[in-house]
Amino acid sequence: MAVWLEAGLWGLLAGSALLLGAAAGWWLPVPAAVVAWVMAFGAGVLVSALAFELVDEAERSGGLFATSLGFLLGACAYVAANELLSRRGARHRKRSARVQPSEDEAKGSGVAIAIGALLDGIPESVVLGLSVPSGGGVGVTVLAAVFISNVPEGLSSSAGMKRAGRPASYVFGVWAGIAVVCGVAALLGRLLLDEVPPATVAVITAVAAGGILAMVADTMIPEAFQRTHVLTGLITTVGFLSSFILQRWG
Template identity: 30%
Template sequence: MTVIVILMVSAALIVGALWGIYGTLSKNLEGFLVALAGGALLVSALLELIHTAVKNYSVPIALSVVFLGAIVFTVLDYLIKKKWSAPSGTGLLAAITLDGIPENLALGVALIGATPLSVAALSGSILLSNLPEAAGGAKEMVAKYSKSKVFLLWLATALILAAAALVGHYALANVSKEYLSYLKCFAGGAVVASLALEVFPKAFKQDQYWTGLATAIGLVLALYLNTLGD
């Protein structure tokens, strides 16, 4: 089950990238899907990444690590888009990688002895956010890079995140839950920054006022998936 879930979550990036590169994706649909992912990421950031540490461990440390994650993502996003002149789709790629590594580490640990419903809740939220983000990001990157290069970049990202999940499952099983919670807080901070800088501005630009409804739909779906794990 562990390998199947990890492959499924990582494959969402590959499928999304292929859709963005070769498929038909209107601007309105792209914006709607990105906003949908944003709603799912809101739930993931608050409930799956930040809430546990704030509730059970040191609140100052947890919130400081959240802020650190936001700072790191913001600096990287600035360097990628302003200093290295990369297309905005690369910002989404950076967002998925930066918050995805600790998120997938946590996913690997969570799969140890987890019930099927808990697995469905966590992996479903990640899949729901990865697919449209990869589609939108890959589509934008094709404007500057070749299709093969864009696909290889997203494939490499999927492999990195799959490896992170495997490391989490097999190497971090005995790590303190407190430290793991702080790691997830870092990911949560990166997610919050990516929502503000990349996800919602992009979604509104493409889909205007449908963005609010799409975000709510993504949030509701992710909240429902989260209740399955209770």
């Protein structure tokens, strides 16, 4: 199988976690505390993945300057886009660990919610595609981190759409479309970036890493803390350690 096609399939698999989360939010009465635990654990997994799989690899291949530049650009891009989306109704797209949103909040624009999911999913999928080596396989830690972080997003957003009166066809159509886009992003990331200079790949990888870290600090950990409180640090640490062990054994 062509490497770029394999990368696309891995991206689609990771994106399918959005559908799993959406299904759980639609059909299962998942307690908010459980989602918060998952979010805190996923935050630790993401920090481990971006530290050992993304930033470290980017610095080795492209140098410290390119990595630092991309890392800061990614963080700035996420913060700016998140603020813009928050003004258009997407502030609560990852508020699963908080109390149930009001009906007005749940009626936030479906387009804005989808854009918010893509904001996280596209760079993550590109990085996932880049982690597929020429000999096949995938960066297991990156795949696990993306998969785990996608579940709470799909869960919380679908629950909000359901409360707003959106039909199942709309909800699952949105998340299925985003999952496909994640697969395409991983495919294109591998296909288009295969021959570019290492410094370019380093910048792109670091951009995704910076955006992910900003998302973890701005959204996942604060929202998890709303329910897990003093256990947030411990749960996040367990997620980090689990990811680190998986990376060493993978």
